Amino acid sequence: MRALVVDDSKAMRVILSQILRDLHFEVLDACDGLDAVKKLEGQGPIELALVDWNMPNMKGIDFVRHVREQNLRPEMRIVMVTTETEMDYVQQALTAGADEYVMKPFTKDVILEKLGLIGIQVR
Amino acid sequence: MPISSPDFSFIQTLVRERSAIVLEPGKEYLAESRLAPVARSAGLGGIGELVARLRQEPRGQLTEKVIEAMTTNETSFFRDVHPFEALRTNLLPELMKARGKERTLNVWCAASSSGQEPYTIAMIMRESIPALVEWRLRFIATDISQEMLRRSRDGIYSQLEVNRGLPAKYLVKYFEKRGTDWQIKADLRSMIEFKELNLIQGWPAMPPLDIVFIRNVLIYFDLPTKRTILGRIRQAMHPGGYLFLGGAETTLSIDENFKREQAGPSWCYRL
């Protein structure tokens, strides 16, 4: 399975990528929404995207809207992974078409449990 | 400071008599790490002094604190996912048919810890039974720990707790933000009666139970205790009811009156 990690923090990309590699994902990464859109072009199926909210160029929420409105990746489950913890943000993300929402800070188990909820079998 | 061997065996006996929890030899480290804070907050010099006090006043508040400290309260929303999936896809639709006439439903969640498990069941019921308000629902959740019951009634969870296993759409629908925490909305809280119940003491009268969750608690008890509790559950269950145990627990070779059945993606036990 393949996954895309989108975060402007290199440290966060490293952490999330490592968690996913331990689960035998092949991981692509991108440093903002625009970069992520580019990374999607010409790629085969990508089952999962973990997406930060606040990033330069294109925010995570705008990336989610873009992907869902253009129906770019119907197969791709999208999980927002963000420091935004207000109810309104969670609601916005779901409305935009995100499948799940993780609030930073998180643990590896949080990611595992969320993947289970969206039907991605791990381990 | 390491716990002395007579002190450890005193704690073993106390915990076993009061809660049935078996502390195996080799769990001294557990007693040390969990009782040191209890001693400190009671203003005692260490575990030795704590045990001396407990010997003097075995019925006091301190004993309750020790029992609470020695129990494991680990839980989460949607723990193991599958039992709740089974409720949604199989059991609730079946029960709605079977009890459609009288429209009563009785649920018991035993050893409910800080409440995530009963609230998960309550959310699933809200989602699956459209006319739930027209049903006479009794939903009882119990635990031995007053502290856990207080937390459950408040229904307030930290960010880390709601991060764990809770679908975001349910967070939005059933919670309110309280500062940095999240609180279950009042109407969901009011669905559940939280009560103190020690599984090895008398149980209050309960209506015939359609659904029983007793997960990740029998695992701490010895075989005769498990057998007694399963027997009492059997008596309390509606003949068509469903029992759910934890992932590492079973009725097999403990109580042969239960039959293990596949329920959607999960296992449950029936009479």
Ligand SMILES: C[S@@+](CC[C@H](N)C(=O)[O-])C[C@H]1O[C@@H](n2cnc3c(N)ncnc32)[C@H](O)[C@@H]1O
């Ligand atoms: C590991 S938690 C299980 C929570 C939940 N059922 C789950 O599976 O996530 C175990 C709970 O059992 C409770 N407990 C331990 N001994 C008990 C007893 N004798 N009677 C009732 N509850 C007990 C503890 O207080 C604790 O909250």
